[in-house]
Amino acid sequence: MKKFLIAAHGNLALGIKSTLELFLGDALDFTYLTAYTDDAPNLEEALENFFSSIDEQTDQAVIFTDLYGGSVSQKIAMKAIGKTNVFVIAGMNLPLIMETASLALSGEDYDNDKIAKLITGARQELKQVELVAGTLKTDTAETEQEMTETVTLASSTPALTERPETNKHMTMRVDERLIHGQVAMVWSKALKLDGIVVANDEVVKNQMQENALRMAAPNGIKVIMRSLDDSITLLNDHRSATKNLLVLVRTVKDAVTIAAKVAYLDRINVGNVGKMVEGDKKKLAPTVLLTPSEEVALKTLTEICPETDFQMVPTDKKELAKDFVL
Incomplete structure (x- = not known):
């Protein structure tokens, strides 16, 4: 013990x-x-x-x-x-x-x-936050950029024609904060991650949001930020089977978009969602608060993946989302 x-x-x-x-x-x-x-x-x-x-x-x-x-x-x-x-x-x-x-x-x-x-x-993990671009000239900043740079599938790496047999896994998590402390310090270790894919149409258009997420990224783990459509293309490439990946989406609706078109998701987890959303919401779990349209999306998600679960952190009890769907 x-x-x-x-x-x-x-x-x-x-x-x-x-x-x-x-x-x-x-x-x-x-x-x-x-x-x-x-x-x-x-x-x-x-x-x-x-x-x-x-x-x-x-x-x-x-x-x-x-x-x-x-x-x-x-x-x-x-x-x-x-x-x-x-x-x-x-x-x-x-x-x-x-x-x-x-x-x-x-x-x-x-x-x-x-x-x-x-x-x-x-x-x-002790780092000065750069508040004015170009004012910090440190090896740490260069290393951080290298480890969290947006990467593309290298054209020199041939695409796999078949998905390889592998013990790697691909998990998708609904978390409205995307990359933050729980993801960087807890889930990244529990899932033994090699990479994180942030699938969000707004983030890729907002350099400030992207920089903030890179700041939160765990050391040594590659981070890729893509639109929903580009994420689907990336995740359906058979080379995705060679890494332990965490796909982060902000809403249940976005999770449905990914789940409906990506064949190799091993797990779908709903963690933190709804606290930052205004309007009428229903509390399904301590950290899952859904608007009526998100409730409909959750029902669809559980139909695509019946094992979709609620779990904020790995030590919490895992509960099946379908048990909360009317």
């Missing part, structure tokens, strides 16, 4: 708690420890309780602290010395915590090399 502890001065851990539950749900075993506030538990006793809960034979624990040289880190290090199934990371950011937790969601074990790679990756 994987256990996690976030321990920090003041109430920082509790603030992180609410954010992590939004991204990861509450299925993972997280403990949050405040220190040196009037209502904080005794630090020594709280640490003793956490460490006593760890089975040295079957459990692994990852502990995040706020400051490398802080007293919280020092006390934890003293408790953890000599324990090969405990890893302590001093100094933290949200991408680091979410990336680390995502390994547990995928069933992986931790070791020192994996922890070191996670820390290296988390450092790359």
Whole structure:
């Protein structure tokens, strides 16, 4: 079993708690420890309780602290010395915590090399946002552009005449925010993505929207932005079978357009939809609010793909959308 502890001065851990539950749900075993506030538990006793809960034979624990040289880190290090199934990371950011937790969601074990790679990756998530074009001249900006550039099917790569047998998968998700934290930090790991296709007619006409989505894209994953029609052409190319792909659409209607014309979708997921839409809406799930026309589209979608599901994050219970269609 994987256990996690976030321990920090003041109430920082509790603030992180609410954010992590939004991204990861509450299925993972997280403990949050405040220190040196009037209502904080005794630090020594709280640490003793956490460490006593760890089975040295079957459990692994990852502990995040706020400051490398802080007293919280020092006390934890003293408790953890000599324990090969405990890893302590001093100094933290949200991408680091979410990336680390995502390994547990995928069933992986931790070791020192994996922890070191996670820390290296988390450092790359610290970036200055360019507010005026051309003012930031950094290798990071160039790397970010390379990793998230809009790519085309290279003409030098011959098209496959038949779809190859493969263990790769293509998932489509309805998410009105398209690329954002849950997609970049959680779904990308759970689905082991090689690429993301944003299928949206408005985004490809709006450079500002496109740039904002590229900023949210996960490191190391190619992002392609296309109109609905161009996305259909792209996804029906048999070479799409050689990658784990996530297709992101903004509405259920757009999902119907894709699903009706793309033969190889392995899963259709409805995640976040309707909160940004004005007018009369029906709440089918906590993050699924549909207008009457979107309800009709959902019915059509479940007829095309009866296994279409509602699930905000991978740790949430997956529910069949057809059970909510009248």
